[in-house]
Amino acid sequence: MISVKGLTKRFGENTVLDGIDLDIATGERVAVIGPSGTGKSTLLRSLNFLEKPDAGIITVGDVTVDASTASASEQRAVRRRTSFVFQNYALFANKTARDNIAEGLITVRGWSRAQAQARAEEILATIGLAEKAESYPAALSGGQQQRVGIGRAMAADAEIMLIDEPTSALDPEWVDEVLQLLKRVADARQTMLIVTHEMQFARDIADRVLFMDGGRIVEQGAPEVIFTEPKDPRTRAFLRKVL
Ligand code: ADP
Ligand code: MG
Numbered sequence: 001m002i003s004v005k006g007l008t009k010r011f012g013e014n015t016v017l018d019g020i021d022l023d024i025a026t027g028e029r030v031a032v033i034g035p036s037g038t039g040k041s042t043l044l045r046s047l048n049f050l051e052k053p054d055a056g057i058i059t060v061g062d063v064t065v066d067a068s069t070a071s072a073s074e075q076r077a078v079r080r081r082t083s084f085v086f087q088n089y090a091l092f093a094n095k096t097a098r099d100n101i102a103e104g105l106i107t108v109r110g111w112s113r114a115q116a117q118a119r120a121e122e123i124l125a126t127i128g129l130a131e132k133a134e135s136y137p138a139a140l141s142g143g144q145q146q147r148v149g150i151g152r153a154m155a156a157d158a159e160i161m162l163i164d165e166p167t168s169a170l171d172p173e174w175v176d177e178v179l180q181l182l183k184r185v186a187d188a189r190q191t192m193l194i195v196t197h198e199m200q201f202a203r204d205i206a207d208r209v210l211f212m213d214g215g216r217i218v219e220q221g222a223p224e225v226i227f228t229e230p231k232d233p234r235t236r237a238f239l240r241k242v243l
Pocket of ligand 2: 040041042165
């Protein structure tokens, strides 16, 4: 239901994604691990055209596009079927928590303002922030801001949630509440591709773990296999450092 073939992205001379092939089934939760600078964020960003790939075919649900030549409307079709959780939350500073969640429903999905705000209220209740509906990001803790970021992605009801290091910008005291919310999203079998440095979390929630290095998927498999008996020396070296 998500399929990527030959996904390639270069920044100048630097080949950051080197022909990535990846299939993700509906309801599958895939964690991406690997050293920094290895193309993990670029992979996620390319899947919703925050970056324009140089080559590759992307299928999300019922839409298939040639990534390098996709028209604006094809890119929108892919974007509508994905949602994104950013490392730094990427909330609108001048919008309330409610409007941060409602905005994309209006602009990307074409909902009416009233519908979008009702959905946002529902989501805020689900994520335990009903009383923060009128709060601006600056009045929220880092953990609350990222929960709004996750709520915004939940509201979209997308085919796949793309989640890029959701806790790495957080003070340690806020990490748990964010992981707990993501665990709930994972337990609901939301299809997800999540880049994370939280190895225990990846182990808990992922059906499959991908190890990336140098713009390629070096090794992948069930978490109990990747974390306990990795085959590739690069995976072993990485895990020795982070575990
Ligand atoms: P990761 O998320 O695994 O740390 P990234 O996908 O952020 O890695 O980056 C992979 C490589 O691409 C790095 O060498 C980075 O410097 C480079 N890169 C990322 N974004 C850009 C950009 N907008 N312009 C030029 N180089 C970039
Ligand atoms: Mg990154």
